[in-house]
Amino acid sequence: MPEAQIIDGKAIAETVREEITRRAAALLETSGVRPGLAVVLVGEDPASQVYVRNKDRAAEACGFHSLKHTLPAETSEADVLSLVDKLNNDPDIHGILVQLPLPGHIDESKVLRLIRPEKDVDGFHPVNVGLLTAGERASALVPCTPAGCLVLLKRTLGDTLAGQNAVVVGRSNIVGKPMASLLLQESCTVTIAHSRTRNLPDVVRAADIVVAAVGRPQIIGGDWIGQGATVIDVGINRIPAPERGEGKSRLVGDVAFEEALEHAGAITPVPGGVGPMTIAMLMVNTLTAARRLLNLQEEDPLF
Numbered sequence: 001m002p003e004a005q006i007i008d009g010k011a012i013a014e015t016v017r018e019e020i021t022r023r024a025a026a027l028l029e030t031s032g033v034r035p036g037l038a039v040v041l042v043g044e045d046p047a048s049q050v051y052v053r054n055k056d057r058a059a060e061a062c063g064f065h066s067l068k069h070t071l072p073a074e075t076s077e078a079d080v081l082s083l084v085d086k087l088n089n090d091p092d093i094h095g096i097l098v099q100l101p102l103p104g105h106i107d108e109s110k111v112l113r114l115i116r117p118e119k120d121v122d123g124f125h126p127v128n129v130g131l132l133t134a135g136e137r138a139s140a141l142v143p144c145t146p147a148g149c150l151v152l153l154k155r156t157l158g159d160t161l162a163g164q165n166a167v168v169v170g171r172s173n174i175v176g177k178p179m180a181s182l183l184l185q186e187s188c189t190v191t192i193a194h195s196r197t198r199n200l201p202d203v204v205r206a207a208d209i210v211v212a213a214v215g216r217p218q219i220i221g222g223d224w225i226g227q228g229a230t231v232i233d234v235g236i237n238r239i240p241a242p243e244r245g246e247g248k249s250r251l252v253g254d255v256a257f258e259e260a261l262e263h264a265g266a267i268t269p270v271p272g273g274v275g276p277m278t279i280a281m282l283m284v285n286t287l288t289a290a291r292r293l294l295n296l297q298e299e300d301p302l303f
């Protein structure tokens, strides 16, 4: 049995970022404007710190103006809201991202609803959620992770996904639901599976496209993958790796990667798959937001 193609998310993300770097340079040349991204991090979750640092670096590399606000975990909800309000009104900032999860005493949905939809580069504001579900993807800002998954699927399978059976495992607002909306808009036949789904292995076996966004290490068995299916593994799980030395850990996805290689046609690795695409799509959204706020013409969509 031939082994699956490994989808190189890191390399594809690199090509997306190069294109955005070119477009940002052209914008600076013609309008004198640098896209501005503000990332707000409340608390000291170490994983969040890594992601926020990666986002900051990517923005700088694309020639964006990047601003990081790190607030202590005990910051009040009112202070977070007033920072968002300030960023909403800052003409140099075109994209606002509030890193989730927020500490328990802060109402996430209240914070997300305050972000101006035009600056909502995460695509979590109800206006953007509504546009996406209503089939008006082109005027929305689309959540970065599902958008990145769609780019990976199109680079692997070609631009037409119509008629494919797609199974999305997970129904979060961040990944599962917007992913299902995007695939539906591509005319896939979409199934959304979750913790109450019966016979999950059989549901997954029927898929031409599997998107796993569960957050449980290797819960999707390799033999659940239909012959030749395309597998996009969104999960990022840190597990102990004593073979690498005492106290060491490593990242794995939601799919049992090694076993899945024998069944899948193509599969994303973790790390180096969806993660880098998420960051690249944040750059895409920030540039899109900047151009719209400046009333400039839309550029060719990247997906």
Ligand SMILES: NC(=O)C1=CN([C@@H]2O[C@H](COP(=O)(O)OP(=O)(O)OC[C@H]3O[C@@H](n4cnc5c(N)ncnc54)[C@H](OP(=O)(O)O)[C@@H]3O)[C@@H](O)[C@H]2O)C=CC1
Pocket (backbone or CB within 6 Å): 145, 169, 170, 171, 172, 173, 174, 175, 176, 193, 194, 195, 196, 197, 200, 213, 214, 215, 216, 219, 234, 235, 236, 237, 274, 275, 276, 278
């Ligand atoms: N690569 C990237 O850029 C990103 C990666 N991630 C990663 O993706 C994963 C998912 O993230 P997120 O969507 O935020 O997670 P959530 O915890 O919000 O959602 C998990 C979903 O998985 C479902 N689920 C849980 N257990 C099972 C099970 N045993 N069988 C089937 N379904 C199950 C849940 O079902 P129910 O609704 O019934 O509880 C829920 O819908 C995480 O590992 C996260 O770290 C997230 C964002 C970006």
Ligand SMILES: Nc1nc(=O)c2c([nH]1)NC[C@@H]1CN(c3ccc(C(=O)N[C@@H](CCC(=O)O)C(=O)O)cc3)C=[N+]21
Pocket (backbone or CB within 6 Å): 050, 051, 054, 097, 098, 099, 100, 101, 122, 144, 145, 236, 251, 270, 271, 272, 273, 274, 275, 276, 278, 279
């Ligand atoms: N408002 C908000 N928006 C988000 O988009 C958001 C969020 N909150 N909270 C947390 C999740 C998670 N997330 C990731 C981003 C990059 C990698 C990434 O770069 N991963 C690398 C490896 C990272 C590592 O080595 O730890 C990879 O998979 O290759 C992973 C996960 C964005 N999220």
